Every structure is written in structure tokens, then in C-alpha cells.
Amino acid sequence: MSSTPVLETRDLTIRFGGHVAVDAVSCAFHAGTLTAIVGPNGAGKTTYFNLISGQLAATAGDVLLDGVSLAGMPPSARTRAGLGRAFQLTNLFPNLSVIENVRLAVQARARVGLDLWQIWSRRRDLIARAEHVLERVALQSRRDAVAASLPHGDQRKLEVAMLLALEPEVFMFDEPTAGMSVDEVPVILDLIRGIKQDASKTVLLVEHKMDVVRELADRIIVLHNGALMADGEPEAVIASPVVQEAYLGMAPVAGEAT
Amino acid sequence: MLRTLLSEDLPKSRVLAFLLAAIVLALFLTPFLVPGAKAMGVAAKILVFVVLVASYDLLLGYTGIVSFAHTMFFGIGAYGVAIAFTRLGPSWGALAAGLAGAVLLSALLAFVIGLFSLRVRAIFYAMITLAVASAFQTLASQLSDLTGGEDGLNFKVPEVLSPAFELHPDPVLGASLDGKLLTYYLVFAAAMLLFLAMLRIINSPFGRVLVAIRENDFRAEALGYRVVVYRTWSNVLAAVFATLAGSLLALWLRYNGPDTSLSFEIMLDILLMVVIGGMGTLYGALVGAALFVVAQSYLQDLLRLAHGALEGVPVVSALASPDRWLFWLGLLFVLSVYYFPAGIVGRLGNKR
Numbered sequence: 001m002s003s004t005p006v007l008e009t010r011d012l013t014i015r016f017g018g019h020v021a022v023d024a025v026s027c028a029f030h031a032g033t034l035t036a037i038v039g040p041n042g043a044g045k046t047t048y049f050n051l052i053s054g055q056l057a058a059t060a061g062d063v064l065l066d067g068v069s070l071a072g073m074p075p076s077a078r079t080r081a082g083l084g085r086a087f088q089l090t091n092l093f094p095n096l097s098v099i100e101n102v103r104l105a106v107q108a109r110a111r112v113g114l115d116l117w118q119i120w121s122r123r124r125d126l127i128a129r130a131e132h133v134l135e136r137v138a139l140q141s142r143r144d145a146v147a148a149s150l151p152h153g154d155q156r157k158l159e160v161a162m163l164l165a166l167e168p169e170v171f172m173f174d175e176p177t178a179g180m181s182v183d184e185v186p187v188i189l190d191l192i193r194g195i196k197q198d199a200s201k202t203v204l205l206v207e208h209k210m211d212v213v214r215e216l217a218d219r220i221i222v223l224h225n226g227a228l229m230a231d232g233e234p235e236a237v238i239a240s241p242v243v244q245e246a247y248l249g250m251a252p253v254a255g256e257a258t
Numbered sequence: 259m260l261r262t263l264l265s266e267d268l269p270k271s272r273v274l275a276f277l278l279a280a281i282v283l284a285l286f287l288t289p290f291l292v293p294g295a296k297a298m299g300v301a302a303k304i305l306v307f308v309v310l311v312a313s314y315d316l317l318l319g320y321t322g323i324v325s326f327a328h329t330m331f332f333g334i335g336a337y338g339v340a341i342a343f344t345r346l347g348p349s350w351g352a353l354a355a356g357l358a359g360a361v362l363l364s365a366l367l368a369f370v371i372g373l374f375s376l377r378v379r380a381i382f383y384a385m386i387t388l389a390v391a392s393a394f395q396t397l398a399s400q401l402s403d404l405t406g407g408e409d410g411l412n413f414k415v416p417e418v419l420s421p422a423f424e425l426h427p428d429p430v431l432g433a434s435l436d437g438k439l440l441t442y443y444l445v446f447a448a449a450m451l452l453f454l455a456m457l458r459i460i461n462s463p464f465g466r467v468l469v470a471i472r473e474n475d476f477r478a479e480a481l482g483y484r485v486v487v488y489r490t491w492s493n494v495l496a497a498v499f500a501t502l503a504g505s506l507l508a509l510w511l512r513y514n515g516p517d518t519s520l521s522f523e524i525m526l527d528i529l530l531m532v533v534i535g536g537m538g539t540l541y542g543a544l545v546g547a548a549l550f551v552v553a554q555s556y557l558q559d560l561l562r563l564a565h566g567a568l569e570g571v572p573v574v575s576a577l578a579s580p581d582r583w584l585f586w587l588g589l590l591f592v593l594s595v596y597y598f599p600a601g602i603v604g605r606l607g608n609k610r
Contacts, residue, residue: 055476074479076481076483076484077484079481079482085480087477091474091476091477092474093477093478094474095473096469103466104466104467104481107467112463113467114487114491115463116458116459116462117458117462119262119265119266119458119461120461120465162481
């Protein structure tokens with residue numbers, strides 16, 4: 001574990017009226033680690049993600065990437081700075097082809113979006129890179145299908161493919177396997193495992209399935225009512241009485257939208 | 259060569275390719291195929307509207323922005339050229355000055371309107387553009403010293419382009435080789451060039467981002483594309499192309515007034531042409547403008563013929579009265595939207 005964290009939140013807080021959805025969460029994330037974020041429905045996990053990636057503006061506190069504050073930066077600038085996010089509710093370009101969805105992410109990574117003169121279809125390099133990413137999520141057979149026509153599991157894979165195409169420094173997965181059939185899950189888990197191997201990458205994973213968390217996570221943080229309740233090695237966190245009572249005691253429900 | 263010229267965006271079906279080729283060829287040969295001032299005037303109007311409608315489609319069809327200020331930019335282009343020729347005399351320098359001034363003013367206005375209002379919800383943006391365009395229209399008719407008010411401006415163009423200029427004393431294939439013909443081909447060449455430039459823009463990486471924003475602006479932003487920057491650029495580009503279309507119109511007519519380039523009716527016509535041709539397909543602008551302007555210009559003539567033939571038949575002859583041309587145009591519009599909801603070009607399979 002290196003000394004300067006790649007990503008850090010300091011007293012990160014957001015209030016909606018009187019409701020504190022994320023309550024002064026301070027947490028540092030280091031390169032080469034996968035941190036699972038768990039907590040019951042409505043604990044503020046997705047809201048925490050939204051504050052980090054910039055979809056929501058914090059009421060108080062700060063987010064730092066490589067020691068630099070991201071305050072006031074729009075989501076696009078945070079993505080360009082190295083924060084990549086896959087969304088919990090599938091969020092694609094529905095009427096565009098599968099390859100074009102990924103190619104747009106590759107193009108964003110290549111920073112050629114403001115180029116008015118090149119012909120996009122002649123940038124074979126970008127298309128080839130997008131095709132390569134599609135192979136990694138085993139979607140190459142659906143290359144030319146319209147994104148909206150894909151079954152749910154394939155849309156989840158495409159969502160992950162777009163994140164891979166961004167080649168970020170920090171990967172944020174928000175329940176990447178939610179709603180996937182049992183035989184589709186391993187492809188995604190293998191991908192996350194592959195990213196984890198790379199010591200320069202930082203992975204944040206919101207996940208409900210405890211077996212997945214147990215297997216992948218180097219560390220678990222628990223959010224409860226917006227506050228950081230526990231933080232530590234997976235086995236220790238899972239075994240701690242406070243977590244057993246507040247979270248693991250009750251059955252996790254699939255498909256939340258916090 | 260052709261692939262590069264069309265930015266690899268070749269028409270997707272043979273029928274469409276044939277239709278487009280036929281329209282362009284007809285426009286190219288109009289002065290010789292159909293002699294007479296009216297036909298050439300209609301063809302020139304089509305050329306101007308191809309550019310204007312395509313530039314609007316850049317906003318509406320590709321970026322998903324609803325703006326009602328498009329005729330304002332069209333008007334700025336027309337007034338720029340008209341005022342420059344009126345003030346500076348019929349020289350090429352005046353044309354350049356008018357063009358430059360108009361393009362700069364439009365770009366600046368589009369930039370400011372975009373920056374201030376493209377962050378807000380789409381409906382507010384439409385309202386803001388409507389307000390700005392109305393204010394501009396009033397301003398243009400009030401500043402009569404500069405704009406000629408409601409009467410507009412008549413002006414002289416450089417000698418080579420004036421009807422009095424003769425290239426050759428004898429007509430060729432029924433068309434007199436004069437300055438008017440030269441102006442027509444100048445308008446033709448400029449319109450084609452501007453259209454191809456827009457085709458390149460929508461097929462550039464930038465153009466793909468516009469489509470992404472139209473599809474899902476939230477996700478485009480999350481991928482790292484600053485949506486407000488792209489929307490503003492799209493707004494500025496569309497405004498500049500509309501301005502150039504306006505300049506072409508003024509150059510062709512040697513006249514400009516509020517009704518020729520600023521009226522809200524033109525805004526409605528543009529909307530109809532975009533929808534008839536097909537939103538989000540630049541080729542639709544070519545088809546929509548050609549079809550609409552021809553219908554607008556010749557429906558009355560056609561009805562006059564029909565009216566004459568149906569003289570005495572009670573109800574039908576009243577319906578076929580030339581004064582009812584707007585009714586028939588409306589009917590054609592309703593039918594085309596009903597049968598081709600994606601527009602003619604969309605129906606012919608060029609939609610991506």
C-alpha cells in the first residue's frame with residue numbers, strides 16, 4: 001500500500017433538505033486494492049458514488065484524486081482526470097449500435113471529440129480498440145445490434161465495456177452483476193479480477209452479493225444511514241458484531257436504487 | 259475521391275442515391291433545362307434552403323436542440339450582405355466585409371445565447387430563442403436607417419453578377435449568358451460546398467459526440483465529453499451556416515427585407531422541410547428543401563390548371579382554386595408525416 005492514496009474523500013457530505021444521505025464520510029483508496037462498499041438499501045452507497053464522480057455536488061467535504069481536489073469539477077472533467085464509472089441502472093446510448101457505444105468511450109479516451117475534420121469511420125484504430133474491448137466482455141457477436149435491443153445481461157456487459165474502454169485510473173462499479181443470469185456473472189467477475197491484478201489500478205465496488213464481496217475484496221467499508229460504520233479487512237468487518245446486527249443480520253434485497 | 263467528398267457517408271440505398279443525384283443534377287441544369295426567371299429563382303431558393311435546413315438539422319436532428327432563433331441568423335447573413343453593399347457600394351470588398359461582419363455577429367450571438375441558456379432545460383432554451391428572435395425582428399424593422407425598415411434594402415451587386423453583365427451576346431440552349439446566370443452558379447457552388455462541409459462535420463468525431471448527446475446527455479458527460487461545450491459549438495456552427503445561407507439569398511435576390519429572411523413563417527418552413535426530409539439525416543435537407551420549395555412555388559400554377567379544367571363542377575372546383583394552395587400543401591405535409599414519420603430519407607433507410 002503506497003503512502004498517498006489515489007482517491008480520498010474528506011468529510012464528504014450531502015444533505016437533501018433535512019435528510020443527510022451521505023454523512024461526513026472520510027475514506028482513502030489506494031492503488032492495487034479493491035474496496036467493496038456494502039450497506040443496506042438506502043445506506044447512501046450510490047449517492048456516495050455520485051458525489052465522487054460528480055453527478056451530485058457535495059454539501060460539504062471534498063474529493064481528492066492523486067491529492068488534487070475535484071471540487072467544482074463537472075463529471076466530464078473528473079472522467080478525464082481518471083475516474084471511470086459504470087452505472088447501476090444501465091445507462092447506454094440506446095439507439096446506437098453496441099460497437100458505437102464502446103467506440104464513443106474509446107473516442108473520449110483518445111480526446112478527439114472536438115475534431116471537426118477527420119472522418120470518424122476512417123479512425124480504424126479507435127474502432128479496432130472498441131472491438132477489442134467487446135471481445136473482453138464476450139459481446140463481439142452482438143457488435144452491430146442496437147444497444148436497446150440487447151437482453152438485460154448483455155446491456156450490463158456493455159455498460160462494463162464502456163468503462164473498460166475509458167481505461168481509467170479508478171474503476172467504480174455499481175452492482176455490475178445485478179440482474180445478470182448466473183452463467184453471465186463469471187465473465188464480469190473475471191474482468192474485475194483482471195483489473196485487480198494491475199497494481200496501478202484502484203477499484204471501488206458496490207455489491208450486494210456477499211460471496212462475491214468475500215472473494216474479490218481486499219477491504220470492505222460499510223455505510224449505514226449515510227455514515228461510515230466499519231472499515232477493514234473483509235473477514236474482520238463481516239465478523240464484527242455491529243455489522244452483523246445492522247446489515248448482515250437482515251437479508252439483502254436485490255435491485256435497490258439509492 | 260467521392261467517398262472522401264461525402265465523408266464516407268454514402269446514401270444507404272440505391273433509390274436514395276438516385277433521388278439525390280437527380281435533384282443535384284436538376285439543380286445544376288435548371289437554367290438550361292427550364293429557361294425563364296421563375297425556374298431559376300425557384301432553384302436558387304432550393305439551394306439556399308438546402309444549406310439553411312441542413313444547418314437547422316445539425317441542431318435539431320443531430321444535437322437534439324430545439325431553437326426558434328434560426329431565422330435570426332439567416333436574417334443576419336442577408337442583412338450583413340445587404341447593408342454592406344448599400345453602404346460600401348457594389349464591390350467584392352463590400353461582400354467580404356458584409357460576410358465577415360455577419361458571421362462574426364452570428365457566432366458571437368449564438369455563443370452567448372448558448373452559454374447562458376444551453377444548461378437549462380430544452381423547453382426553456384426554445385422559449386429563450388423565441389424571445390431573442392422576436393426582439394431581433396423588431397429591432398431590424400425599427401432601425402430603418404440601417405436596414406430599410408419594412409421596405410428592406412435594394413442594392414447593386416458587383417458588375418459580373420448583375421443581370422446587365424453579358425458573358426456572351428447569344429443565348430445558349432435558351433439561357434442568356436449573363437450575370438444572373440453567373441450568380442446562380444456561384445450560389446450553386448457555394449451551397450454544395452457548404453452542404454459537403456456540414457456532411458463532414460456530422461461524420462467527424464465531433465458529429466458523433468453530438469449524436470451521443472442527443473441520445474443520452476447524462477452518459478455523454480460521464481464519458482468525459484463536456485456537454486455544454488459541445489452544445490454551444492453545435493449552436494455556433496449551425497448559426498454560422500445559417501448566416502452564410504442568408505448571405506447567398508441576399509446576393510441572389512439583390513434585395514433583403516424582414517419578410518424574405520426574418521419572418522417566423524420561414525422558421526415554420528424550415529421545421530417542415532426538416533421533418534419531411536427526415537430529422538437527423540443531412541441528405542433529408544436536400545430532399546425536403548427541394549420538395550417543399552417546388553410544391554410551394556408550383557402548387558398554385560398546378561391548381562390554376564386544375565381549376566380551369568374543372569370549371570363548372572361545384573365543390574371540387576372550389577377546392578382546386580389557386581387560393582387553396584396552402585390547404586393542399588398542408589394536406590401533403592400531413593400525408594408525408596403520416597406515411598414517413600422518419601422523413602423521406604429516413605424511410606429510404608439512411609437513418610443511423
